[in-house]
Amino acid sequence: MAMKxxxxxxxxxxxxxxxxxxxxKEIFLREIISNASDAIDKIYYKALxxxxxxxxxxxxxxxxxxxxxxxxxxxxxxxxxxxxxELEHNLGTIAKSGSLAFKHENELxxxxxxxxxFGVGFYSAFMVADVVTVISKSLGSDEAYKWESxxxxxxxxxxxxxxxxxTDIILKLxxxxxxxxxxxxxxxxxxxxxxxxxxxxxxxxxxMDVTERKLKEGSENEFEEVKEEQTINSMVPIWRKNxxxxxxxxxxxxxxxxxxxxxxxxxxxxxxxxxxxxxxxxLYIPENIPFDYYSKEYEKGLELYSSxxxxxxxxxxxxxxxxxxxxxxxxxxxxxxxxxxEILQQDKQLTFIAKNIKNKIKRELENLLKNDREKYEAFxxxxxxxxxxxxxxxFGRDKEVLQDLLLFYSSKEKKLVTxxxxxxxxxxxxxxxxxATGETNERIEKLPQTELVADKGYEILYFTDDIDEFAxxxxxxxxxxxxxxxxxxxxxxxxDKQKETEAEQKEHQELFDFMxxxxxxxxxxxxxxxxxxxxxxxxxxxxxxxxxxxxxxxSMPN
Ligand code: ADP
Ligand code: MG
Numbered sequence: 174m175a176m177k178x179x180x181x182x183x184x185x186x187x188x189x190x191x192x193x194x195x196x197x198k199e200i201f202l203r204e205i206i207s208n209a210s211d212a213i214d215k216i217y218y219k220a221l222x223x224x225x226x227x228x229x230x231x232x233x234x235x236x237x238x239x240x241x242x243x244x245x246x247x248x249x250x251x252x253x254x255x256x257x258x259e260l261e262h263n264l265g266t267i268a269k270s271g272s273l274a275f276k277h278e279n280e281l282x283x284x285x286x287x288x289x290x291f292g293v294g295f296y297s298a299f300m301v302a303d304v305v306t307v308i309s310k311s312l313g314s315d316e317a318y319k320w321e322s323x324x325x326x327x328x329x330x331x332x333x334x335x336x337x338x339x340t341d342i343i344l345k346l347x348x349x350x351x352x353x354x355x356x357x358x359x360x361x362x363x364x365x366x367x368x369x370x371x372x373x374x375x376x377x378x379x380x381m382d383v384t385e386r387k388l389k390e391g392s393e394n395e396f397e398e399v400k401e402e403q404t405i406n407s408m409v410p411i412w413r414k415n416x417x418x419x420x421x422x423x424x425x426x427x428x429x430x431x432x433x434x435x436x437x438x439x440x441x442x443x444x445x446x447x448x449x450x451x452x453x454x455x456l457y458i459p460e461n462i463p464f465d466y467y468s469k470e471y472e473k474g475l476e477l478y479s480s481x482x483x484x485x486x487x488x489x490x491x492x493x494x495x496x497x498x499x500x501x502x503x504x505x506x507x508x509x510x511x512x513x514x515e516i517l518q519q520d521k522q523l524t525f526i527a528k529n530i531k532n533k534i535k536r537e538l539e540n541l542l543k544n545d546r547e548k549y550e551a552f553x554x555x556x557x558x559x560x561x562x563x564x565x566x567x568f569g570r571d572k573e574v575l576q577d578l579l580l581f582y583s584s585k586e587k588k589l590v591t592x593x594x595x596x597x598x599x600x601x602x603x604x605x606x607x608x609a610t611g612e613t614n615e616r617i618e619k620l621p622q623t624e625l626v627a628d629k630g631y632e633i634l635y636f637t638d639d640i641d642e643f644a645x646x647x648x649x650x651x652x653x654x655x656x657x658x659x660x661x662x663x664x665x666x667x668x669d670k671q672k673e674t675e676a677e678q679k680e681h682q683e684l685f686d687f688m689x690x691x692x693x694x695x696x697x698x699x700x701x702x703x704x705x706x707x708x709x710x711x712x713x714x715x716x717x718x719x720x721x722x723x724x725x726x727x728s729m730p731n
Contacts, residue, residue, distance in 0.1 A: 175329070176327050176328075176329055177261075177265065177327050177328060177329070177330075178327040186267045186268070187267060187296055187299070187325050188325055191296065191297075191299045191300055191324070194297075194512060195300065195513050195515065196515055198353075199358075199367045199370075199371075200371070200513075201297040201298050201301050201302075201344075202248075202358075202364070202367050202368065202371070202372070203367075203371035203482060203483070204295065204298075204514075205297075205342055205344075206235060206248065206368070206372045206375060206379060207288040207289065207294060207372070207375075207482055208288075208289060208295060208342075209235045209248060209249075209250035209252060209340070209342075209377075210235065210250075210252075210288065210372075210375045210376065211252070211272045211287050212250050212252020212254070212339070213233045213235075213250060213251065213253075213377050214286055214287050214376075215252060215253040215275055216228060216233070216252060216253050218279060218287075219253070219279075219312075232251060233252070233377050234250075234251060234377055234379070235248065235249070235250045235375070235377055235378065235379045236248075236249045236250075236379075236380045236381070237249075237368070237379065237380070237381040237405075238381075238382070239359050239361065239364070239381075239382075241359050243345070244345060244348075245343055245344060246302075246343075246344045246346060246359065246364075247341055247342065247344070248341070248342045248344075249339065249340070249342075250339050250340050251337065251338065251339040252338075252339055252340060253311065253312045253338070254310045254311040254312055254314070254338050254339050254340050255271075255307075255309040255311055255318075255340065256311040256314055256316075257316070257318045259271060259309075259311065260307065260309060260318055260320040260330055261320075263295075264295060264307060264320055266292070267292065267293060268292045268293060269292045270289050270290055270291055270292035271292075272287050272288070272289030273289065273291075273292070275287065276290075286480055286506075287480075288479070288480050293512055294514070298342070299324045301344065301346055301347060301358055302344035302345055302346055303324070303345050303346075304321065304322070304323050304344075304345040305321070305322055305342065305343070305344055306319060306320070306341075306342075306345075307320040307340060307342055307343075308320075308333055308340065308341045308343070309335070309340040309341070310335045310338050310339065310340075311338065314338075317333050317335035318330055318332055318333060319331050319332075319333040346358055346359065361383055361384060364381065365381070365383070365405055368381075368405045369405065369406070370483060371482060371483045372406055372483075373406045373407050373408075373483075374409070374410035374481035374482075374504075375406055375408065375481060375482070376408055376409075376481070377408070378404040378406065378408065379405050379406045380403065380404050380405070381402070381403060382400045382401065382402050382403075383400070383401055383402075383403045384399070384400055384401075385398070385399055385400075385401050387399050410453075410478075410481050410504065411423060411424075411427050411455065412445075412453040412455045412502065412504055413453060416443050421441075424438075424441040424443070424455065424457075425441075427455065428441070428500070431476070433457055433459070433500035434457075434459045434461070434463065434500060435461075436459055436460040436461040437460055438457035438458060438459055438460060438500070439458045439459065439460045439541075439548055439551065439552050440457070440537060440541060440548075440552075441456065441457050441458075441501075442454070442455070442456040442457075442458075442501075442533055442534065442537050444456070444530070444533055446529060449525070450505065450507045450522045450525045450526060451505060451506055452503055452504065452505035452507070452526050453504050453505075454475070454501060454502065454503040454504070456475070456499050456500070456533075456534065457500045457501050458498070458499060458537075458538070458541075458552060458556075459500060460551065460552075460555070462555045462556070463498070466498065467558075471497070472487050472489070473487070473489055473492050473494065473497030473498075474486075474487030474488050474489040474491065474492065475487070475488055475492060475499070475500070475501050475502055475503050476488070476501070476502035476503070477491070477503055477504075478502060478503065478504035478505075479504070479506065479508050479514065480504070480506050481504060482514070484508070484510065484515060484517075485516070488523075490523050490524075491523065491526065491527050491530060492530070492531075493531055493563065493567075493571065493574075494559075494562075494566060495559055495560055495562065495563025495564075495566075495567070495571070495574075496531065496563075497559065498555070498559060499534060503526060503530070505522065505526065508522050508523065509521070509522065531574065532574075535574045535575075535578070538578050539578065542578065542591070550580070550589060553580050553589070557579070557580060558638060558640060560575055560578050560579060561579065561638065561640045561641060561644040562640055563575050564576070564644040564645075564647050565640060565644045565647050567647075568647055569647035569648055569649065572647070576592060576648055576651060577591060577592070577593060579591065579592060579644075581595075581608070581634040581636065581641070582637070583632055584609075584618070584623070584627060584632055584633040584634075584635065585598075585632040585633075590634075592606070592651040592652075595632060595634065596651060596654055598632060599631075599632075599654070600630065600631070603629075604654070604655075604666075605654060605656065605657035605664075605665055606634065606651060606654045606655070606656045606657065607626045607631055607632070607633045607634065607656075607657050607658075607659055608633060608634040608635070608636050608642070608645065608656060608657070608658055608659065609622065609633050609634075609635055609636065609658070609659045609660070610635075610636040610637075610642055610658065610660075611635070611636075611637060612637060613637055614635050614637060617633075617635045618635075620659070620660075620711070621708030621710070621711035622659045622660040622712075622713065623659050624708060625664065625666065626659050626664065626666070631666075633659060642658070658714075660711070660712065661714060662713050674701045674702070678700060678701045681701070685700065686699075696712075
């Protein structure tokens with residue numbers, strides 16, 4: 174048996190591979206399983222065009238076997254297998270992808286289920302194994318071969334026995350060291366969890382013998398441990414299913430299974446786009462605020478899958494900050510992955526998807542607002558603040574997205590209203606959208622500053638949240654109507670009384686000067702006001718900032 178050496182570059186690459194490409198060791202299982210799935214897919218695609226080949230789904234699966242004594246983990250598949258040459262080419266040459274070549278050769282336009290493309294994933298096995306043995310029998314061949322390697326030194330190939338077509342990958346796990354433990358990859362529960370995490374939506378069954386504690390037959394209290402073959406993955410990605418096939422319950426179950434939250438989501442959004450960038454997504458608007466939501470610890474993001482395989486647990490680029498409460502996942506075949514398939518090489522497609530998602534979420538929230546006000550208000554109770562922060566933080570850039578999602582308490586309606594509702598009720602002579610700031614609605618109601626505006630029959634929006642006025646300042650206008658604080662100097666409705674007040678001002682100037690002196694720098698001026706009805710006095714500002722804003726600003730640490 175001749176020992177063949179890896180090419181020099183390959184040696185270096187392999188070292189790099191093993192030590193630096195992947196962030197987590199557990200990824201090796203995702204890679205080996207992906208290859209097994211590709212191998213089965215290849216038979217599936219061949220059968221589409223080859224009359225002599227039938228693809229009976231039940232015959233195709235992936236099997237994981239653990240041997241604790243031997244410290245081996247075996248991943249077997251009933252896929253297309255490899256000839257001697259293929260073993261040499263595909264496993265003996267790093268960065269050679271037989272799967273990518275297969276896609277090209279067969280001009281598979283729809284072959285996007287095939288996962289492999291870089292020709293490196295296989296070597297991730299050396300992160301956890303000293304020796305990797307591959308036993309394979311190719312479809313249409315009588316011979317089987319064994320490929321074996323201990324890593325950087327090279328590999329050997331020799332004929333061997335194997336009954337069925339397919340491939341066994343046998344990993345002899347490394348011994349534990351002080352810092353690293355490899356035993357975990359012999360543990361059923363750990364393996365199950367890794368499979369669930371990354372490979373749950375592989376289209377073929379991933380089977381494993383699992384130990385179950387069961388009641389002994391005929392006994393009522395005696396248990397025994399039995400090995401039972403189980404299929405670990407759920408296989409059918411719910412996002413690939415047709416929307417009409419799915420019930421609300423299906424979506425809720427998925428939410429729970431994926432641990433997106435413990436609550437019941439207010440709404441789900443199922444997206445399937447088949448355009449320039451193909452992608453599917455299932456998104457949720459949670460009902461409750463996650464406990465760490467308004468803290469620094471909270472990480473926004475959606476799960477990102479590529480062809481059903483998990484790439485990233487939380488991809489932050491997919492959501493704007495103001496929609497950071499949205500949970501869910503995105504799957505796309507069209508991502509430019511980097512070689513580790515853990516991060517993306519360029520974000521063109523991602524930017525496209527993110528923009529698309531943003532608009533969908535906006536539209537769905539608007540629909541909710543229109544069709545189920547009660548639910549929307551519950552949502553707004555939880556996340557409205559985040560939307561307002563969004564307007565402020567983005568300097569109003571995304572106001573098109575956000576302005577129609579905002580709600581404020583109305584002096585007239587005595588409930589939350591949208592800006593659109595406010596504006597549509599404005600009498601013709603009303604120039605501004607009026608608002609008043611305060612700690613509570615009750616307190617605002619009693620503000621003398623609101624009198625004149627209210628007396629005019631104009632509606633006033635009550636801002637009780639610190640962020641409200643800041644956000645509105647960023648919006649500047651809504652439907653060409655500017656916002657105006659009831660405590661601003663010029664309310665735009667006092668003109669008719671101007672002469673009268675000017676005269677009064679003159680008449681009592683001395684008194685006012687005296688008052689100003691007594692107040693000793695606490696006020697800039699004391700003037701006659703045209704806005705008061707039943708209150709003797711009120712405070713106003715003449716600058717950009719309202720009293721409330723000034724309060725917030727002066728309470729902020731410098
Ligand atoms: P990739 O999957 O990106 O092509 P890998 O390093 O994971 O790269 O695998 C290299 C190649 O080895 C694959 O493209 C495929 O041709 C071949 N291969 C790996 N595992 C199997 C398998 N279980 N059955 C058949 N071919 C396989
Ligand atoms: Mg691969």
